[in-house]
Structures are given as structure tokens and as C-alpha cells.
Amino acid sequence: MNLSELKKKPTAELFDIAQSMGVEGISRVRKQDIIFGMLKTHAKSGEDIYGDGVLEILQDGFGFLRSQSSNYIAGADDIYVSPSQI
Known part of the structure; x- marks a missing residue:
């Protein structure tokens, strides 16, 4: 999962992806919180997270x-x- 790519996506698309991943508690949160929930769920499964800068x-x-x-x-x-x- 690439953090930079997630930041480029619109909030609605992130919300849909997060729901399909089973991320909980994202019904009324900011884009940053949705991304954090996605990364947290992804990391718990032992998969890599990529970022750049x-x-x-x-x-x-x-x-x-x-x-x-x-x-x-x-x-x-x-x-x-x-x-x-x-």
C-alpha cells in the first residue's frame, strides 16, 4: 500500500476502499483518518506500507x-x- 497514492484519491473513493477492507469507525471522519485506518488495518495483516519524501x-x-x-x-x-x- 502506497501512502502517496492514497493521499491523491478523493475521500469518497478512500471511503469505499476502506469499507471493502473492513476498516471500522469511518462513517464520519476526515480523509486523513480514513487513510490512517486503512494503513493500520493493512499493517496488522503484516503487509508493507510505502511512502516517499x-x-x-x-x-x-x-x-x-x-x-x-x-x-x-x-x-x-x-x-x-x-x-x-x-
């Missing part, structure tokens, strides 16, 4: 993938990258 490594040794869609500014949608993955 520019890696910003912080002094503590971990980092975040910053996305072009948010002009590489820190935000709630950034992907955490652990020190062991860097």
Missing part, C-alpha cells in the same frame, strides 16, 4: 520523511523513521 534526520538519530505536497514542512502526515532504519 525527503528524509530529515534529527540530532537524536531518528528522522521523518517530509512530503512535497506539504512543501517539506513538518506536519502530522510525516512518516517516522527509526534510528535503526537510518
